[in-house]
Amino acid sequence: MDVEKVFHMTGGVGKTSYAKNSSLQKKACDKVKHIILEAVEEVYLATTPKSIGIADLGCSSGPNTLSIIKDIFQAIQSISHKIMMHRRHHPHHLISDEFRVYLNDLPTNDFNSIFKALPEFHRLLRQDKNKDNNDGLIPSIFMGGYPGSFYGRLFPNSSLHFVHSSYSLHWLSRVPPALYDKEGNSLNKGCVYISESSPEVVQKAYLNQFQQDFSLFLRSRSEELVVDGRMVLIFLGRRGTEHVDKGNSFFWQILSRSFAILVSQGGIEQEKLDSYDVHFYAPSREEVEEEVRKQESIKLERLDTVEMDTIEQGIESYGTTVAKAVRAIQESMISSHFGEKILDALFDNFARLLDDEVVKEDIKPITFVLVLRKI
């Protein structure tokens, strides 16, 4: 399956869209926002650019997309305002007057929805700015959409000061080819990701693909960032060396079991399930650090582990909320492989199985937050 052509969050603003089902990601972003804004301040003070370049990689399409851009814009305005106050004699010296924003995702992402929201977004930024202070220095904002895989170059040399990527880098560029033998048969039968029953070769295949992808990502960004530019990368990971735990891998186990129920009911064929594997990897802290170490021009300034609470205060069950989130993310890939018809039944199973599990034991997926600097 060609990930670049198929994989995307569910577009539009309907009931099953990513826009309506990305509250978990939003919650996580809010939890780590201070780290993002600190890094933005650091890069601003270190580089004091006249024209500042910001990229959001894997921006998707929904309320989260523009909300983080707004936060970054305001952080820059606020720090530049503070600097200006201290340096009255050179009032314009350190003020960025151009704010370049590059929104990136795969070419199948629903960019139209983001673009339609832009005129209103610009009006909002100008209003806020006028309200906050009256120095009248509103920088020009130039926003563009850049479709393409971030596993490869996307932007000109030394054009970026700050790179943000939230909940995207756990997606690999492809399903690891080493998951299949020469005849194309899966070596990971019945499972969609590394599980207890997966042979050793499956873990290796996933790790290799992660290493290849993540190093290409770092190399590409290193060419695009200016010296002292920063990246904040937020993605799912795992606690220790074990792949199978009550973290992210557990959700894929639940998905495998949801598929298995459909197989047992005759809804899908066993072979079809056997040949389905996800292009996902939750690395360990050590695996992440090792790849960064190999990249001489990139320095790891910070690596935090954030745990999300499973207890949600809402009308829906936790299982239902997660099922909807996973559906908005996985729908394009699952439809492409199995057809759309199975989606409702599959995610009903998922919600039920997950609700059964959370009462037994806490599931604690972890998120890594990396701050990296171009040296």
Next chain:
Amino acid sequence: MDVEKVFHMTGGVGKTSYAKNSSLQKKACDKVKHIILEAVEEVYLATTPKSIGIADLGCSSGPNTLSIIKDIFQAIQSISHKIMMHRRHHPHHLISDEFRVYLNDLPTNDFNSIFKALPEFHRLLRQDKNKDNNDGLIPSIFMGGYPGSFYGRLFPNSSLHFVHSSYSLHWLSRVPPALYDKEGNSLNKGCVYISESSPEVVQKAYLNQFQQDFSLFLRSRSEELVVDGRMVLIFLGRRGTEHVDKGNSFFWQILSRSFAILVSQGGIEQEKLDSYDVHFYAPSREEVEEEVRKQESIKLERLDTVEMDTIEQGIESYGTTVAKAVRAIQESMISSHFGEKILDALFDNFARLLDDEVVKEDIKPITFVLVLRKI
């Protein structure tokens, strides 16, 4: 009506889409392609940039969008190859290694369709390049979508070398407000554009809006272009000082008459028609030249008048082809004002009325091709 929110070519690839009904525009582009490519060569020789910035303003969504980008890319490759052959001792000196492409249209344009075509487009460019010569110097191509009105700033200061805009600049930023009196009643009753029965004030309202828009366009681009950067602007115009002739205004007259038939049949109300006017203007050569003269940093290098043949070799009648083209362009505005239901009947009328007219007399819409230089 908010033009920025409503106006767009019909998206997608369906029967009534712009992508399927832009062959007239394509034909015109082919006719003036040599002028575009000459200007590209000139700007390349004058500026010899390492990183070249190209913008297509009003790129729309369809086969024409990427086809002109491909032509420009190949022209630059070819001229840089020639230069390299002559300057073997500094082989890399004058070669652009970054090719930045900015695709612009209003936020409601179907950018998703363009973006989905990009992976294939990149593969095609690389293939062609490998076939043509084996020097192995393929520049990196960075393409972004920039939603927004070109009547205002879109790109950073001095970031562009070449600006292309085809069949977009005859669209005004809005329906001229002076077309309506204080109570909001139209002063151009029964007509959608300047016609024989239009009072003097209507012509003035349109001319004023054109002057305001075109000068803002030139001023904005002047800030975005590097010195010696070029623009090739292609848009509809008129022959002499008279507004009403057998050129572009005649198509609007046919549209007014198509509406009038629906009014007489009770399909739409007279008042509804009275309050509808298009945000279009076909300037004269003198009007264009005057606005350019006012812009001190922009020099008019060339202004050609191109006439399109009305005789089409196809299965459909000329009337039907034009009706489809006008529908793909006007559908969003007409639907928003009158509702979608009238579209089929309206454009059936249009095709028939136009076919009746072309046998009587030639309709000769003219197109201006401007080459401008930033000084």
